[in-house]
Amino acid sequence: xxxxxxxxxxxxxxxxxxxxxxxxxxxxxxxxxxxxxxxxxxxxxxxxxxxxxxxxxxxxxxxxxxxxxxxxxxxxxxxxxxxxxxxxxxxxxxxxxxxxxxxxxxxxxxxxxxxxxxxxxxxxxxxxxxxxxxxxxxxxxxxxxxxxxxxxxxxxxxxxxxxxxxxxxxxxxxxxxxxxxxxxxxxxxxxxxxxxxxxxxxxxxxxxxxxxxxxxxxxxxxxxxxxxxxxxxxxxxxxxxxxxxxxxxxxxxxxxxxxxxxxxxxxxxxxxxxxxxxxxxxxxxxxxxxxxxxxxxxxxxxxxxxxxxxxxxxxxxxxxxxxxxxxxxxxxxxxxxxxxxxxxxxxxxxxxxxxxxxxxxxxxxxxxxxxxxxxxxxxxxxxxxxxxxxxxxxxxxxxxxxxxxxxxxxxxxxxxxxxxxxxxxxxxxxxxxxxxxxxxxxxx
Amino acid sequence: xxxxxxxxxxxxxxxxxxxxxxxxxxxxxxxxxxxxxxxxxxxxxxxxxxxxxxxxxxxxxxxxxxxxxxxxxxxxxxxxxxxxxxxxxxxxxxxxxxxxxxxxxxxxxxxxxxxxxxxxxxxxxxxxxxxxxxxxxxxxxxxxxxxxxxxxxxxxxxxxxxxxxxxxxxxxxxxxxxxxxxxxxxxxxxxxx
Numbered sequence: 301x302x303x304x305x306x307x308x309x310x311x312x313x314x315x316x317x318x319x320x321x322x323x324x325x326x327x328x329x330x331x332x333x334x335x336x337x338x339x340x341x342x343x344x345x346x347x348x349x350x351x352x353x354x355x356x357x358x359x360x361x362x363x364x365x366x367x368x369x370x371x372x373x374x375x376x377x378x379x380x381x382x383x384x385x386x387x388x389x390x391x392x393x394x395x396x397x398x399x400x401x402x403x404x405x406x407x408x409x410x411x412x413x414x415x416x417x418x419x420x421x422x423x424x425x426x427x428x429x430x431x432x433x434x435x436x437x438x439x440x441x442x443x444x445x446x447x448x449x450x451x452x453x454x455x456x457x458x459x460x461x462x463x464x465x466x467x468x469x470x471x472x473x474x475x476x477x478x479x480x481x482x483x484x485x486x487x488x489x490x491x492x493x494x495x496x497x498x499x500x501x502x503x504x505x506x507x508x509x510x511x512x513x514x515x516x517x518x519x520x521x522x523x524x525x526x527x528x529x530x531x532x533x534x535x536x537x538x539x540x541x542x543x544x545x546x547x548x549x550x551x552x553x554x555x556x557x558x559x560x561x562x563x564x565x566x567x568x569x570x571x572x573x574x575x576x577x578x579x580x581x582x583x584x585x586x587x588x589x590x591x592x593x594x595x596x597x598x599x600x601x602x603x604x605x606x607x608x609x610x611x612x613x614x615x616x617x618x619x620x621x622x623x624x625x626x627x628x629x630x631x632x633x634x635x636x637x638x639x640x641x642x643x644x645x646x647x648x649x650x651x652x653x654x655x656x657x658x659x660x661x662x663x664x665x666x667x668x669x670x671x672x673x674x675x676x677x678x679x680x681x682x683x684x685x686x687x688x689x690x691x692x693x694x695x696x697x698x699x700x701x702x703x704x705x706x707x708x709x710x711x712x713x714x715x716x717x718x719x720x721x722x723x724x725x726x727x728x729x730x731x732x733x734x735x736x737x738x739x740x741x742x743x744x
Numbered sequence: 745x746x747x748x749x750x751x752x753x754x755x756x757x758x759x760x761x762x763x764x765x766x767x768x769x770x771x772x773x774x775x776x777x778x779x780x781x782x783x784x785x786x787x788x789x790x791x792x793x794x795x796x797x798x799x800x801x802x803x804x805x806x807x808x809x810x811x812x813x814x815x816x817x818x819x820x821x822x823x824x825x826x827x828x829x830x831x832x833x834x835x836x837x838x839x840x841x842x843x844x845x846x847x848x849x850x851x852x853x854x855x856x857x858x859x860x861x862x863x864x865x866x867x868x869x870x871x872x873x874x875x876x877x878x879x880x881x882x883x884x885x886x887x888x889x890x891x892x893x894x895x896x897x898x899x900x901x902x903x904x905x906x907x908x909x910x911x912x913x914x915x916x917x918x919x920x921x922x923x924x925x926x927x928x929x930x931x932x933x934x935x936x937x
Contacts, residue, residue: 338926338928338930340924340933341788341925341926342924343817343818345819345923346819346921347821347867348918349867350823351825351826352825352826353804353913372909375828674831675801675802677795677832677834678797678801678802678808679833680825680830680831682827
């Protein structure tokens with residue numbers, strides 16, 4: 301009897317253990333199921349892309365020392381740049397051969413009032429023999445007194461960057477044609493002038509020369525190398541400065557008018573070490589307004605520590621980004637700031653990539669550049685690969701007289717004759733301007 | 745001696761037996777248990793929402809078209825890329841409106857971008873927040889890994905196109921995707937039936 305009760309108790313204890321174990325298993329199973337509950341919600345969505353022609357394309361500027369291979373659809377480019385110690389022009393489109401691209405105009409009136417115009421044309425009626433010429437027109441008058449004084453200047457403007465290497469010489473060569481008319485006025489002075497301004501507007505270098513009127517002439521300005529800093533960007537101003545007296549009686553308002561033409565404005569430098577400075581690629585917007593910038597990725601420099609490179613993007617109105625900088629072989633800035641790129645007026649491109657580089661002799665430097673443009677949250681990126689090489693030297697001399705159009709090279713009319721000789725210019729002017737490409741105004 | 749009829753009672757029994765067996769073999773026995781399924785529909789906790797560049801300006805004077813419909817459960821995007829890389833940043837977001845629970849989200853490509861015939865061309869979807877980024881190739885069928893979206897947070901949706909210069913512009917590149925979200929990341933999400 302006692303043994304039977306003991307057996308029964310043992311059975312009961314085993315049963316409880318089994319029940320507890322079974323409950324634990326069930327509980328764990330439930331927990332696993334709850335934790336891993338597979339509830340999935342699925343939404344259908346669609347993305348449709350309608351590709352379009354590129355609203356910004358790359359353009360070969362056909363610059364000296366630059367070989368551009370444009371990719372299909374003008375959306376990528378391989379560029380080879382020749383860095384040399386030869387004389388090199390650092391102005392962009394210094395010959396105005398096919399357009400005024402790269403140049404703006406500005407004017408300053410010191411005394412009196414002025415009416416101004418600036419235009420590019422393939423030829424001009426009153427100064428034939430040159431192709432691709434810029435006209436700067438300024439009519440000065442001062443109706444505030446019987447004898448009024450007038451004084452003003454009108455000029456071409458372009459940003460130039462000095463190569464980042466010591467220079468042997470800096471020379472500005474200009475081919476120009478000056479003419480003026482007077483109406484109840486007298487001319488007191490008429491100068492050709494050139495200036496280099498720092499980016500803050502202060503003068504780094506300035507010079508004046510008297511003009512010869514009524515003929516195509518060459519002028520040369522030698523800029524002391526001490527006045528320009530290697531690697532610095534300056535604003536170059538080249539134009540005419542004039543002063544005179546005007547007579548004002550009743551309805552007669554005297555005026556002094558100048559017609560200043562340029563066939564070329566070229567700034568040359570002679571670097572001590574292989575270098576290059578200039579625009580290497582133009583960009584053209586066909587539709588819309590975009591913020592443009594440059595970036596560089598995976599930069600491999602093969603030129604050693606004597607490599608100095610600066611690349612920036614500029615727009616047609618003179619705005620520039622901060623540069624990508626390689627200093628002594630080290631990449632110190634890999635991306636630029638942004639500059640606005642817009643559909644350009646006739647004769648201009650929207651912007652350009654400017655390169656300034658100095659490298660070791662006989663070395664090669666590769667820069668995998670990216671040009672980016674966009675609006676809002678959209679960014680388009682094109683690849684532009686730049687190779688800078690120092691090829692074998694080939695001496696080139698720069699002549700200051702090789703651009704004079706022969707037909708008018710020796711037809712100096714003189715100041716007195718000029719008054720009669722150019723009277724017809726006022727009548728021709730509307731027709732001239734109508735058939736020309738107007739220059740864009742400098743906002744500096 | 746008279747012969748018996750050829751069909752006797754033994755045959756009848758045999759036929760009855762066969763019929764009985766057959767009737768048992770094909771018997772349809774149905775058992776019914778009562779059950780109830782009740783669905784309490786709720787507002788979707790995870791939805792498509794606008795990004796900072798939804799319906800913004802596209803290149804070429806066009807507009808980025810983003811339509812979010814069906815109680816924010818359907819997204820439809822139309823953009824206008826060009827040659828090179830065209831990146832559409834933050835044109836939509838995936839938003840977790842649940843203030844208490846996080847969800848795992850994934851993107852499934854059900855109909856890949858029809859540009860596989862163009863060598864080098866690609867379309868990529870980028871999902872990102874401040875801590876992580878997921879990039880999904882929209883040119884192939886597949887499902888992205890799970891991406892955790894904590895309670896009351898959102899993830900930005902960006903798209904990048906690459907079209908090499910020199911090819912003919914496709915008239916339209918269509919990609920169909922599914923946004924999937926779940927309380928669990930333990931399993932691969934099922935397909936819709």
